[in-house]
Amino acid sequence: MGRLKTIARRTFLIGSAAIVGGVAFGTVMYKRPAKNPLLQDLGPGAAAITPYVLITQEGITLITPRADKGQGAYSVQAALIAEELDVELDQITVDPGTPSPAYYNTALANDMAPFRSTDDSIIAEFTRAVLDAPVKFLGIQITGGSTTVPDSYEKLRMAGAVARETLKAAAAKVSNQPVDQLTTARGAVHLPDGRMLTYIELAATAATLNPVTDITLRDPQDWRLIGKPMQRIDIAAKSTGTQAYGIDIRMPDMLHAAVTLNPRRGSVNSYDATTAETMRGVRKVVPVTGGIGVIADNTWRAMQAAKAISVDWGAAPYPADMDAHWKSLTDSFTDDQLDSQYRNDGDIAGALGNAEPVSAEYRAPYLAHAPLEPINATVLVTDARVDIWTGTQIPRFIQANISKITGIDADNIHVHVLMMGGSFGHRLEDMVVRQATELAMTVKGTPVKLTYSREQDFAQDFTRQIAMAQLRGTLRNGQVDTFDLGIAMPSVIGSQMGRQGFPAAGPDTQIVAGAWDQPFAIPNYRITGYRAPELAPISSWRSVGASTNGFFHDCALDELIHAAGADPLAERIRLCNHAASRTVLETVGEMSNWGSKLDENQGRGVAFCLSFGVPCAEVIEVTATPAGVRIDKVFAVADVGRIIDPVNFEAQVSGGIVFGLGHAMNCEITYADGAAQQSNYHQFEGLRLYQCPEIKVRGLENGRTIRGVGEPGVPPAAPALANAIFAATGQRIREMPFNKYIKFV
Incomplete structure (x- = not known):
């Protein structure tokens, strides 16, 4: 633990600007902070302070940029901030935020370094620190490798602590009370005379202050949340069937799509979509990466039409049968x-x-990811921007890839990250988003939701x-x-x-x-x-x-x-x-x-x-x-x-x-x-x-x-x-x- 300014190998800077009706707090690693994504699209007279905690007149929002695919990532990240911010989990909402270099994963370098995790030598630690630099420079925002907690443990608690102390400073200014006589609890600053000022009340004043960065993190013996049994913030929604996933997206005038893709992962030699094009509800039949897509007025009709397309598929670019795969390993x-x-x-x-050696050979097969929620993405393309709604672990990669497909600048590719019904690594891929974009480009101004059938998912899984x-x-x-x-x-x-x-x-x-x-x-x-x-x-x-x-x-x-x-x-x-x-x-x-x-x-x-x-x-x-x-x-x-x-x-x-x-x-x-x-x-x-x-x-x-x-x-x-x-x-x-x-x- 200890003071923010004394954390080894890390320097935390706090940036500030204006937010309508509120204030945002957070921390950004290293000397040059990344651009604050909360500054985007703000009205006049706004103020923003770094990326993790947003307080407006509507309430308190905690930004939880590591994706949740069923493992409770949003709850864990929220608890780390809330512990120091002195709010309860029933007082806040969570938002994964917009993709941003500010949310780069600080823990990725641990697995990149060619040192055992048990090696804490000077050279091992130095190498990990060096490898962290390109991760930050490239703004690599990835959820994976069991890094959510290692990435978040320090920086999110610090974000909460900086926000807490800045709000206390705002309360001291408003009440003319010494800051060292103020305390916090349940989203409010408590004054010595028994009065309290809520964080929402203090937001506008806090936005005018330089954030308080000389903070001390709480001693573990004083923790309210960390280390204690918690009820996940998504448990009620998931228990009542009201949790929204990517597949649940509904939008006005939305069209639906399905694909038929080369089961051998090769080329499309030729296809005949005559029957599919005349089927009820079908709007378009469009070539996409790896095969052909169908746009229709509902998913079932799109899937049925996709099945009706006659295709001459090219050969696989890898061995056709398993014996050859195993022989490749043996060789x-x-x-x-x-x-x-x-x-x-x-x-x-x-x-x-x-000595006479003991010898043995072991084998492990290919395995599908097979998450319960079918793979899906909804995309809306206009001449000026692209909006994407999907569950993903790689939102910044999606921005870059869709920019290449559409020719629209990555800053205008807006990825709305949604809760995932499982992943197991599947949503580290983005082919479904690329294909959905290719389809949506043919009906600009209309959102298109592409949903894989279970059979297509198994056939196309990496x-x-x-x-x-x-x-x-x-x-x-x-x-x-x-x-x-x-x-x-x-x-x-x-x-x-x-x-x-x-x-x-x-x-x-x-x-x-x-x-x-x-x-x-x-x-x-x-x-x-x-x-x-x-x-x-x-x-x-x-x-x-x-x-x-x-x-x-x-x-x-x-x-x-x-x-x-x-x-x-x-x-x-x-x-x-x-x-x-x-x-x-x-x-x-x-x-x-x-x-x-x-x-x-x-x-x-x-x-x-x-x-x-x-x-x-x-x-x-x-x-x-x-x-x-x-x-x-x-x-x-x-x-x-x-x-x-x-x-x-x-x-x-x-x-x-x-x-x-x-x-x-x-x-x-x-x-x-x-x-x-x-x-x-x-x-x-x-x-x-x-x-x-x-x-x-x-x-x-x-x-x-x-x-x-x-x-x-x-x-x-x-x-x-x-x-x-x-x-x-x-x-x-x-x-x-x-x-x-x-x-x-």
Whole structure:
């Protein structure tokens, strides 16, 4: 904690100007503040002070620029501001704000730096600080990588504190009372004589003052919100079916659109839309990127007409069938394809030459994102501006891309970010917005809402990466002595950022994330990443590289521990050289009563993965029944440094477990003749309610840095289940989905 002006590596400046009837407060990092987006379109006599808190005569609005896709991001951001501002969550409204460089993500540099998250050396910290500069310079506003809390934790509390103290200064000016005798509570400044002045009453006066930047953040023992169980601000709307999502947009004279797109992601050789053009309600049939779009008077008619278009599709620009995809990975374990070797401890060659190695190969398939809310975007194009209504994690990229399509300056591309009904990384892509814009350009002045059918979404999804790993290991005196793991996959970042016009430069850390950075002191320890050629287009999927590598690394470690005859949990703890991670392992052992006797045909498996800076361990208990394997219990422990809301923390970890288990058990995307074979949920089945085990979660706060928890619960789920199945049945499963090899009940 401490004073604003003494925060290491950060200088916070407060800018000011006029807002009609009110005042806005916030903080902007580094010496030169970004342009304040709240200054746009303000009337005469207005005043604005930085981007995060807006007070008008109508009320208090907190700007929460990290997108909410169901993980409670708006609530967490609002609570961080409200804690210092001294308002309650029922007194405010939230708004994601307009896309702006002011909202660049300060936490992105942590994963960009080629240092383990546990490395707090001078060079590691310096590199992270250096990498933060281009993120700010480019104004990269992204929600992802479990960065919402790390990005917001300091700056939003400071925004609230600056606003609070400036409002107290305004109250002192109005009341002629010494500022040090004023207090705040529930959106008001309280005077010594018992009177109170609401923030709304003080806004106009506060707008005339220089903001108070010499502030002290509250001591944690005085927190009202942070660390306490909270009710999310969206819970009432979501419980009553009144929460509005992108798909709920309704506008006067709005038209609706659907698309038929090349299932092989290739060209359109020719098409015949004669039948579609004569169908009821159809207004236009228009070529779009990847296929053909239909504009009609409702979504159903647009979708039916899209199906009626006869198309000669071009071939896929990647291997047509899965055997070729897997062969591409197998062929990538060569020096020519070596992408990184961040971990190379000891003498691997010597150790492998002196003992018979334990070897194994692991596989992880492509996976769809498959969010519940169908992919959609509504676009209104005029000669002077474009308005876009959609759920997105990359609003600034959308501005740039739509500017290129329309020729309209990016400042006149207005992205209205809406609540999302799930994402899991899907809404880090913007193809639906580009296509909706192409359609809307043909009917300027009329809004067009493009909605993908579920089948089009599955066919066109930029999936999770396909990946393969190869293990060689040795043992010594009943302990793991050598761990040599090679991982091959196409570059997630290269594929994803390539679509944004940023070609990949240097190694892709996601190829080895969740493997090279694990906190184990194995004498001979090497993790090698091999960049496979581009195959099917891929993108970030919840926990990205760690979603596959957590499975590879921990299952490989479990195999070596078993071969050594050691206890799976005790050997992990012995090898662990990071105090917070070791405590996580010890705690999950205590929670699960590790080592206690199980019933016949039961098994218990443990897994650990440090991802996004968060050590997370899970123990799973299963029973092998005559009908198949039943998952009985899951115990999970994660350490995020500081828990903002214990209720949401438990929900995020539990949700990650359910997500990880369901996909590990049942899901894959496969290609035949260049097209995805799975078209809907009946072929991509998540964890069923009757299969869901009892889940117990515990959060720790021993980490030196605050972290996010939206993704770290996912990577240990698959290996913990695989290890438990082995313990119960003696069968090692090295490939997902597990239902290829075993039945679940």
